[in-house]
Amino acid sequence: MRNYIIKRILLAIVTIFVVMTLTFFIMHAIPGTPFRTGNDTISEESLAVLMTRYGLDQPLYKQYLKYVGNILRGDFGVSTSNGYRSVTEIILTAFPISADLGIRALIFGTIAGILLGIEASLHRGKAVDHLSTVIAIIGISVPSFVLGTVLQTVLGLGLSGWVKTVFHTDYQLFPIARWQSFRYTLIPSFVLGMGTVASLARLMRTSMLDVIDQDYIKTAKSKGISGWAIIWKHEVRNALMPVVTVLGRMIGGVVTGSYIIESQFAIPGLGKYLVNSITARDYTMTMGLTVFYSIFIVASMLLVDLLYCVIDPRVRLAK
């Protein structure tokens, strides 16, 4: 057990290190300097000053060591597209918003996905089952900006237009941009959560069907336990195990996968900064966010793996 935990933590550190190194060398494979990216006119003297100021005139290995050291101290450099604000500071202000959106989406997605999966497995081969398959496939494969656009137009603009003609107020039940009160969070969280709904519904269905065939379900039935108690206490509880594992891997995906929704709904989260930094060719910012995202994902996966060995006695015994 202890060995397993130590091994997982070491692996996580190695992973982050690999990502950091790869990012650094990709960053330095780009020709030119971060200060002269096209139309900027910077004199040779200012450029030299800037290069010394940010240590870019040093040999590569020294820069690498400095870069690693800086990241370890939580310094990701400065963002050229955000008025030379420090990337760390931007992360600290924007990440809580992304996390908020991600958590809402996860809560919605998990509950809806699991319920849909249970419903489908209980009515195998019926209309509900087929419907949930179609929802699942569309939810997984249709890009979120497509769903986002439709909801923004129909629920956001369409509904508020109707409200305006009927009630003569500017009240918006589903605002289509910004992140202010609960109303603002509804459509973005729904769109972001759809992917989770889809994959969890499918997974939960398969997992339930596996459990339903087990002998202990037959035993429970023959003992005369009521149908609902069997479904909730025996089937759902056992079927949830594989879902928990996947959920852990999903946390990272959902929190980092919100870049499209954030820029579409003008939510000032990390994803929006990521999209902006790409269009502005702000490499430090893009790379800094990439490293930050990987650290976040690795850490959340580590946490879930450790939790998993607390939850599932079999994992504990095996190690």
Place this chain on the structure above:
Amino acid sequence: MEATTISGKTAEFQKDFTRVTRDIEASQKIHRESMTYLQGVVRTLKRNKVAVCSLVFILFLILVAVFGPILFPDYQKTDLLHTLQAPSKEHLLGTDELGRDVLTRLIRGTRISLFIGFAAETINLIIGVLYGGIAGFIGGKVDNAMMRVIDVLMSIPQTLVMILMLTVLKRGMGTLILSLTVTGWIGLARLVRGQILAMRENEYVIAARVLGAGKREILLNHLIPNAIGPIIVNYTMSIPGAIGAEAGMSYLGLGISVPEASWGNMLQFGASQFPASLWLFFAPAILFALSMLAFNLLGDGLRDALDPKMRK
């Protein structure tokens, strides 16, 4: 006394029946010809109507992708006098903001998007099968080391890899396909390794080894044919993922860029014009959704058909 009544009754019954001698030869005769694995797969698949429809649709898409652009080559032709026109007899799916015919672009986009999907996933298939096969077959320390590499790569999300590569390298189809293959093969490698590890301990492999089969023979004749089912299913179901990833990148302006057409950039443009020009949005969106459904449903059908244990 009792015995005589029973025998009397038996005699009474026997009047109505005649004894038939058992024809041993006839009962041993096999009436149905034995089926090969492939015949069984085809038979199960044919019974699954949803999967057959999906297969037909995908074959149709492939035909369109191969021959469509030859028949309708003018996907870049602009007509500034007829921009954003609704569907009509001349332009069955209307025109876009530069007066290009949406149907022609959709056909061209089918070629590009399917090519991305098939090319990226075929590369992933080759890398994944080789990597997973080697790790599972050699086992031991080599396997351990190879799996640690996978653990590290698995923690890097594919979207970030794609964003990074497309930001830094030259944007275009080559980089897009390359970026899809950096971490894309991991799922398949893990699957193949798991399959091989599980099967290596199966009785038939042990039997083959006892009978003197070499490693090569076991790998080629026993392990790979038995692992091929899940591999094909995984391949079928990962193609829509790659096509969808291109669409996601299009939103960031990192996908296939105009004037080249892809489902991704047509969807992106259609979404930006929604709801003013509905055809620009719904034409690619419906085709896209149908193809995603078709690949996934075919995958589901293949899973049932390729697994002999699932066969009824």
